[in-house]
Amino acid sequence: MAHLALSNITKKFGRHTALAGLDLEIADAEFFVLLGPTGAGKTTTLRLIAGLEKPDQGSIRIGGEDVASWSAAQRDVALVFQYYSLYPHYTVRENLEFPLKAKHRRLSAQEIGERVGRVAKTLRIDHLLERKTDRLSGGEMQRVSIGRAIVRQPRVFLMDEPLSNLDAKLREVLRAELKDLQMKLGGTFLYVTHDQVEAMSMGDRVAVLDHGRIVQVGTPYEIYNRPKNTFVATFVGSPVMNLLPARLTDGRMVIVPERLEIALEPAVLDRLKGRSGEVTVGVRSEDVEVRPGLPLEAQVYGVENHGVEKIVTLKACDFLLRATVPARTELSVDRGSTFAFNQAKLKFFDPASGAIIS
């Protein structure tokens, strides 16, 4: 297992810049997630590390060694893709043995058998070893693909949306299994996804990527609670963070004069350090309280019952705003209600750049 470092990586395809001055450091045995929308540069990053593409600029180090001149095979990384790339007419056992039978490995038949058995047991596919891969379910196939990657004990695991094609329930199960596997192996994992739930639930650390640049790196907790800008704030978390345009003036936050404005608490004013004028206010749905007798007025626009809780959409003046409330809260659409913000959790962003203030 190995430490992985990318410094100042730039990669262009024709006139399109896929990555621009990317710096990334992944510790040995870390589960690191690259999160971003389609086209952010996630897959390109993986392919550069795997040696399937060459960077136009910058260096890649695996275990402290610059790998610029190394071939894909020499880099000893394993790639798992969204689409299972298994040999269809082979059995699961043959698929797992395949990477071990390469001549340069010189492994004995006994050693190969032991390794395959161990991996199959870890991934709970030991009962499927003699089955042909075209007779497996999607989840089983993806387990075999992962098995084929880990059986040769590579230095780094690169995973490109390996769960995207599976249904929601199976994704949930495999998410926990992959994380468990990584902890057991003590492996360095670089995992690419556009799904913020996967990133949050699996990553020791998460890098949020947008247009070929890293916007923020941090633990899931940091990314969720201290987003650096409105892109991260709205990309992570479901429901999406509410963003409202407001004016800060005389200790008040004014969204719509008189109809939608509040006095800010001293602790919030301290945080703002005298900033006034236009801002974008961010507030997560769980930080909007809805019950009778609160200072701000709204109409109930929609109610979603998710069992464990309800998500309410409020219409306040012309703004739609989501709140998470306990499941037992009774609310009906088109009725009036009142709400308040948990001020300690309010985020303030610069309206022009989207960057967090303070």
Added chain:
Amino acid sequence: MSDIVLRDVEKYFGDNYIIRKLNLEIRAREFVVLLGPSGCGKTTTLRAIAGLEDIDSGDILIDGKAVQNLKAADRDIAFVFQLFALYPHLTAYENIAFPLRAMNESKAVVDQRVREVAKTLRIDQLLQKRPSALSGGDMQRVAIGRALVRRPKALLMDEPIGALDAKLREEMRTELKHIHLQNEATTVYVTHDQVEAMAMADKIAIMNEGVLQQVGSPSEVYHYPCNLFVAQFIGSPIMNVMSGAVRPADGSTTLVLGEDDATLPFPSELYHRVVEHRHAEDELSIGVRPEGVLVARQPTAGHIPVEAHIIEPLGPFDIVDLKIGRLLVRARTPSGFVEKAGDVVWARLDEKQTHFFSTRSGASMDIRL
């Protein structure tokens, strides 16, 4: 607006049932979601209502009249597909106006109805644009506008927002529901996404392998699933299910989890109710959602010590895997409540949120404490 009744509807292909003895009532103005995994028969059911698919037996009644022998065009029902089937060379306005013009409505009527629908859908600013200039969400709004403009008896939708990204889906789900509340069209909506179903439905009909499993409000199917399939299809993270047994104890019932992986004191009535049900006492499947697993950081009466394993921080809360003997049970805790994997915490199952199923049939035993 109309009601739709399916009575003993069956559809088979060779020896395989696609839909088996389906009975379902959709009341006028209701928003009903057909939910299930792929291949469960939900889309076939929707297409049968629309007249796009023949059925082999049973009746489909719209406003009390059997329509199974009517052509699709004569059923006065509108269908919205996942892929926005818009005419690319026509503007949004012309796309929406199309069905009315086909019916030779007057220019004034067409204009009035198009503008009315566009306003509800909040696309009145976009009427002069062509589909290629619209976002995915707006294209789907136009497609829905085209379906609604002729005021059909019912609106059928097949995964209409499945192709959109997560954020837009969240937004469209609220919009679609709001549109429904305004125009009150009877709506049948097909999806495989339980979050979408929970969020939008007045009533959810859950199907599996061609068989209707349960019909109920989101709250009913979440809190009172009729069998293990429904219990684990609805809700995220998935409901924990483990084998178990009950044993009589002094003034209580001992609930055994797994194969003696843990024992928990439960109210004495549990044992009696299991016995009353004439189920074997050791053929129980015990189900509990992550929020029904109560976790304390200090030793607490009635709780058992367990080791925390993987912690998934999901933002407002965490999902913590607890090692209970050889079982892994997932609990929902406040964010940061359990610090790290390997920590010992104390846990119990909330008896009010514990479900009991027959392991053999999967059916709920309807025991709620």
